[in-house]
Amino acid sequence: MAASISGYTFSSVCYHSANSNSDHEGFLLGEVRQEETLSISDSQISSSEFLHIVEVHNHEPCAQLFSFYDYAGKVNEENLNRILKDRRKNVIGWYRFRRNTQQQMSFREQVIHKQLTNILGIPDLVFLLFSFISTANSSTHALEYVLFRPNRSRYNQRISLSIPNLGNTSQQEYKVSSVPNTSKNYASVIKEHGAEFFDKDGVIKDIRAIFQVYSALQDKVQAVCAEVDQSERVKEKIQEEVKKLKEEISLRKRITAAEERRHQESLNTENHSLQDDSALSDSSSPPSLTRVLLQSPPLEVSLDWPPNSTALPLYPAAPAPPPAPPSAILLPRPQAVGSPGHPSPGLGLGNGDGSSSDSLNRQAIGQEDQLEEEEEEEDEDEDSSEYENLVSERLQSPSLTDTAVSLGRPAALWPDGDTHSSGGSS
Amino acid sequence: MNSLSPEVALSRISPELRPLLCSVVRNGRVGLDSTNCLRITDLKTGCTSLTPGPCCDRFKLHIPYAGETLKWDIIFNARDPELPPDFIFGEDAEFLPEPSELPHLVAWDAGDPDCLLQLVKELLQQYHQYQCQRLRDSSRLLFEYDSLLEDPNYGRSMEIYAGRKNSWTGEFSARFLLKLPVDFSNIPIYLLKDTALDPGEDVALLSVSFEDAEATQVFPKLFLSPSIEHALGGPSALHIPAFPSGGCLIDYVPQVCQLLTNKVQYVIQGYHKRREYIAAFLSHFGMGVVEYDAVGFTKLTLLLMWKDFCFLVHVDLPLYFPRDQPTLTFQSIYHFTSSGQLYSQVQKSYPYSPRWDGNEMAKRAKAYFKSFIPQFQEGAFANGKL
Numbered sequence: 001m002a003a004s005i006s007g008y009t010f011s012s013v014c015y016h017s018a019n020s021n022s023d024h025e026g027f028l029l030g031e032v033r034q035e036e037t038l039s040i041s042d043s044q045i046s047s048s049e050f051l052h053i054v055e056v057h058n059h060e061p062c063a064q065l066f067s068f069y070d071y072a073g074k075v076n077e078e079n080l081n082r083i084l085k086d087r088r089k090n091v092i093g094w095y096r097f098r099r100n101t102q103q104q105m106s107f108r109e110q111v112i113h114k115q116l117t118n119i120l121g122i123p124d125l126v127f128l129l130f131s132f133i134s135t136a137n138s139s140t141h142a143l144e145y146v147l148f149r150p151n152r153s154r155y156n157q158r159i160s161l162s163i164p165n166l167g168n169t170s171q172q173e174y175k176v177s178s179v180p181n182t183s184k185n186y187a188s189v190i191k192e193h194g195a196e197f198f199d200k201d202g203v204i205k206d207i208r209a210i211f212q213v214y215s216a217l218q219d220k221v222q223a224v225c226a227e228v229d230q231s232e233r234v235k236e237k238i239q240e241e242v243k244k245l246k247e248e249i250s251l252r253k254r255i256t257a258a259e260e261r262r263h264q265e266s267l268n269t270e271n272h273s274l275q276d277d278s279a280l281s282d283s284s285s286p287p288s289l290t291r292v293l294l295q296s297p298p299l300e301v302s303l304d305w306p307p308n309s310t311a312l313p314l315y316p317a318a319p320a321p322p323p324a325p326p327s328a329i330l331l332p333r334p335q336a337v338g339s340p341g342h343p344s345p346g347l348g349l350g351n352g353d354g355s356s357s358d359s360l361n362r363q364a365i366g367q368e369d370q371l372e373e374e375e376e377e378e379d380e381d382e383d384s385s386e387y388e389n390l391v392s393e394r395l396q397s398p399s400l401t402d403t404a405v406s407l408g409r410p411a412a413l414w415p416d417g418d419t420h421s422s423g424g425s426s
Numbered sequence: 427m428n429s430l431s432p433e434v435a436l437s438r439i440s441p442e443l444r445p446l447l448c449s450v451v452r453n454g455r456v457g458l459d460s461t462n463c464l465r466i467t468d469l470k471t472g473c474t475s476l477t478p479g480p481c482c483d484r485f486k487l488h489i490p491y492a493g494e495t496l497k498w499d500i501i502f503n504a505r506d507p508e509l510p511p512d513f514i515f516g517e518d519a520e521f522l523p524e525p526s527e528l529p530h531l532v533a534w535d536a537g538d539p540d541c542l543l544q545l546v547k548e549l550l551q552q553y554h555q556y557q558c559q560r561l562r563d564s565s566r567l568l569f570e571y572d573s574l575l576e577d578p579n580y581g582r583s584m585e586i587y588a589g590r591k592n593s594w595t596g597e598f599s600a601r602f603l604l605k606l607p608v609d610f611s612n613i614p615i616y617l618l619k620d621t622a623l624d625p626g627e628d629v630a631l632l633s634v635s636f637e638d639a640e641a642t643q644v645f646p647k648l649f650l651s652p653s654i655e656h657a658l659g660g661p662s663a664l665h666i667p668a669f670p671s672g673g674c675l676i677d678y679v680p681q682v683c684q685l686l687t688n689k690v691q692y693v694i695q696g697y698h699k700r701r702e703y704i705a706a707f708l709s710h711f712g713m714g715v716v717e718y719d720a721v722g723f724t725k726l727t728l729l730l731m732w733k734d735f736c737f738l739v740h741v742d743l744p745l746y747f748p749r750d751q752p753t754l755t756f757q758s759i760y761h762f763t764s765s766g767q768l769y770s771q772v773q774k775s776y777p778y779s780p781r782w783d784g785n786e787m788a789k790r791a792k793a794y795f796k797s798f799i800p801q802f803q804e805g806a807f808a809n810g811k812l
Contacts, residue, residue, distance in 0.1 A: 021473050022503040065503065071510045072525040072532045100470035101484060101501060107513040110522055138475040154519070 003126065003147050004162045005030075005056040014143060016061045017097035017130055024097040026061035027083070028128060029090040030054065054092055054126060054159075060084060073111035077119055093126030093147075101131055103146050113150050124149055126159070435466045438482045442507035445539040450487070456547050458585050458605045458631055459490045459649070464546075473504055483507075491550065492557075492587035492603040493633050498549075500542075510534035511542070513549070523552035560588035564639035567600050573676040579607045580679060599637050604679060606630040608686045613657050614697045614722075628654050632666075632682055634675060644669040648682065658689050659745050692746055699784075700724065700743045703752075706784030707741070710792060729759075732799045736760075737806075738768075739795065748780040754791075756802050761810025769810035771802055 017024045032054050040046040060083065062068070068079040084091060094116065096109060105113070105127065117125045127148045134141045147161045164175040199205050430438075432451040439447050447466070454464035465488040471481045483504035489496040499514035510531055515521045525531060530545040561568045567588075575581040583605035610628040629651050637643035648664045655663055666682050700723035707726055708715055716727040716738070726741040738757040744750040757770040776794050778787075 018474075021477065022505040023472055023501075065506060066509060071534050072528075074525070098501065099472045101472075102499060102514055104514050104519065106499075106501065107515065107522065109512070111525060134475050141475070 001052040001054065001149065001159050002162070003054040003056070003159050004164060007163050007166055009056055009058055010163055013059050013061075013095060013097075013128075014130070016059075018132070018143075020097070023065060023099075024061065025065065026059050026095055027091050028056050028093040028095055028126070029058040029060060029087055030056040030092045031090070032092055032124070052124070054124075056092065058087075058090075059095065060087060069108075069112055069115075073108045073115075075112060075115040075119060080119065088120070091120055092122065093128060095128035095130065097130040097132070099132040100134070103129060103131055103144060105129065105148060105150060110150065117151060124151060128161070430466055430469065432466075435469060435485070438469050438480045439485075440471075440481050440483050440502075440504040440507065442536075443483060443502055443504065446536070446542040447485075449539045449543050450546070454543055454546075456489060456543070456550055457491050458583060458603055458629070459493075464489055471504065472501070477504075487546070489546070489550065491553070492585040493601050493635075494587050494589075496553070508536040510536075510545075515553075518553075518556075521553060521556050523549060523556070527552055554585060557586045557588045561586060561600060563588070564600070566639055566641050567636060570602070570636075570641070570675045573674065574602070574604070574679070577676065579683075580604050583607075599635070601636070602634045602675065604632045604634070604675075606632055606679070606683050606686060608683060608690060610654055610657075610690060612694050613654070613690060614694070630654060630686055632679060634669065634678075641674075642671065644671075646678070646682070648686075658693060663689060692749070696745060696747045696749075697723065699748045702784035703743065703747070703787055704784075706788040707791070710785075710788040730795060732796070732803075735799070735803050737799065737802065751775070751778045751780075756798070758802070758806040758810060760812055761806045762812075763810060769806050771805060773798070 013026070016026070032052065035051045035053055037049045037051065038046050039049070062083060068083055069075045081088065094113075109127065109129075113125065113127055117123065127150055128145060129148065130143060130145045132141060132143055145161065147159045148157050149159055150157055197204055199208060435451060436444055436448060450464055451466060456464065466485050467488065468486040469482040470484050471477070471479075472483050473481045481504050483502040485500060487498050487500055489498065496518075497516045499516070501512040501514070503509055528545060528548045530541055530548055534545075535541050558571060561571050571586060574584060585603040587601045587603070589599040589601065608630050610630075613628075631649040633647045633649060635645045635647075637645070646666060646669050648666050650658070650663060655661070666685065669678055704718050704723045704726055707728070708718070711728050711730070714728045714730050716729050718726040724743050726743070728739040728741070730737060730739060736759050738759060740755040740757065742753040742755070744752065751774065754773040754776065755770055756773065757768050759768065761769040763769050776798075777790060782790065
């Protein structure tokens with residue numbers, strides 16, 4: 001059992017007591033509650049502890065001795081009610097103050113306590129005893145207080161009474177007491193001015209406003225979530241398509257590579273017999289062009305050649321078969337991240353492998369433009385350095401370009417499905 | 427223990443409470459052991475320390491009871507002197523008398539100086555009841571108590587102190603204090619007036635301590651009021667037989683009582699006998715009597731002459747005369763010893779019988795003197811010088 005008394009109540013009792021010129025007594029008002037502590041630990045299943053807590057909120061001093069009992073110690077219930085009035089139900093104990101006596105319940109106190117227990121119907125009525133000791137020369141006075149619960153067994157009667165915040169508050173936290181404020185004045189002021197701060201439910205208004213902001217934010221977040229969800233789905237779909245297209249591209253590359261190999265082999269044998277038949281080579285160029293076209297993945301950063309294709313260099317550094325130059329022209333520009341003509345690789349367009357249809361599109365469009373431009377302006381002069389080699393190669397073999405243009409380009413390269421035939425191709 | 431003399435205590439107590447305390451201090455005899463007065467210690471005040479004195483209103487009262495001293499706190503309020511006091515019963519925290527059994531508390535009258543004393547007596551009665559209740563822890567001791575209670579001689583004047591269980595052995599101990607119904611009224615007054623203080627009531631108390639519940643360790647002790655002790659011959663009067671093992675109080679106490687009664691009888695008898703003896707000597711020796719103790723009849727001096735030889739005879743009668751023989755001291759009036767005293771000879775054994783009456787003793791004494799004197803005379807001439 002634990003007991004506590006608020007500091008102001010304690011000082012009020014002391015004040016009343018110390019100022020009386022004889023013994024002094026009164027009643028303690030407050031509440032008793034039971035606290036149950038459930039503790040769960042790894043070593044044992046939850047154990048619960050019960051703690052009886054007595055809290056003293058207030059006190060009712062008696063104006064004089066023997067005010068509610070007679071010489072024999074018999075309690076007069078009428079007088080008791082007159083003293084307590086409507087606070088009778090809040091009584092949790094009573095107290096007595098006597099100077100220079102022992103800290104032990106006296107004969108009459110025990111008699112009265114028994115009767116009060118029965119009359120007030122409180123089985124665990126407590127008794128607070130104050131004793132005041134002064135030294136002989138009145139230089140030191142000590143106020144001692146002991147809280148008894150006499151209705152318990154003889155050896156368990158004293159309870160420690162704690163006064164919250166009476167101590168070293170720099171080391172302990174300042175405890176807020178749970179003592180309700182019973183002051184009438186306070187209650188009336190709060191009632192009068194409370195409407196400015198509290199709404200009809202007794203909740204502080206600011207709290208409600210904050211809650212509203214919070215719920216608005218929550219709604220927005222919910223909406224954004226929905227949008228994100230949708231866009232994610234779209235992106236997922238597009239990614240699927242890209243993946244499919246890539247697979248097709250690689251498939252076709254493999255097929256053309258195989259064909260090329262066969263062709264190369266047959267070409268080699270033909271070359272040995274007909275060495276300056278350029279038409280053949282020319283005629284072979286379109287397929288090689290296309291092959292080249294097929295071979296060139298529209299990559300931005302990393303160029304991924306199909307492994308079994310003949311390694312045709314982008315830029316004809318070595319004397320290679322004729323298809324090399326035109327292939328150079330039609331090769332897409334190596335895309336650098338953040339290149340001016342392109343949007344920054346945002347939503348998944350920046351992947352090396354999975355460069356999406358957009359870049360393809362652009363590539364295609366670029367190529368289209370190139371090709372168209374090439375036809376119209378033979379010596380197109382591009383400023384960008386990326387086109388240096390291409391320009392030079394274009395000059396070298398315009399005829400090839402023409403023929404390339406005239407041939408049908410694989411429609412699959414251009415997702416829009418159009419097979420462009422640049423104007424002017426014959 | 428700062429025990430205060432009654433006067434000091436009275437001077438410090440609040441004036442309104444003084445009469446109550448006065449009767450306690452001056453006349454306060456409660457309980458069987460009335461030779462010890464109630465004592466007051468630890469006078470304190472319940473007023474603020476700025477109150478001018480005297481204003482003490484609470485004190486500790488020491489009450490002798492069953493061989494123990496009870497220390498009860500009595501708490502008044504100087505500002506409300508008409509209110510009855512409160513009590514703290516010291517270590518007997520479980521003692522809670524029923525207020526209805528305390529008429530002087532229920533009808534407390536502060537104007538009656540004896541009220542407090544009466545209240546203390548009533549409380550003591552209740553305390554006695556409480557102790558008797560505690561005897562129920564031991565059936566043996568309860569039996570002792572009940573058996574004594576039934577006997578009207580002892581039942582009404584008994585104090586029981588059922589002490590705490592011995593914390594080492596868990597043993598139960600108790601003390602019975604009994605007032606022995608011995609009649610001391612016939613003891614001659616002279617024997618009693620040697621004490622300087624007011625002796626109070628003449629009482630003989632027997633205290634029997636049981637150190638264990640099975641009554642295997644029993645220590646009896648006799649207490650006599652000082653005058654009685656003196657009358658019966660000093661500390662030797664306190665010797666009593668040991669408690670027989672296996673015996674019980676109802677047998678032992680009458681035994682002690684009887685012993686004491688016999689002693690008293692002897693003493694009384696002795697007085698009368700001595701008086702008779704002296705009277706007989708007076709009548710026999712007439713003018714020969716120099717002086718005699720006319721109050722206690724313990725001494726007699728004779729001046730006798732035999733063949734022109736005068737001598738003194740001092741007769742000392744013992745306490746337990748006639749059981750004990752009187753001592754005769756012959757003294758020569760002429761001769762001195764070397765130390766300057768008169769030559770004398772003491773005779774303790776001479777023909778004597780306790781069954782003789784006074785006359786007979788006087789006659790025999792006379793005869794003895796005649797037979798002894800020549801011897802004495804010779805001795806005086808031989809050993810003494812003129």
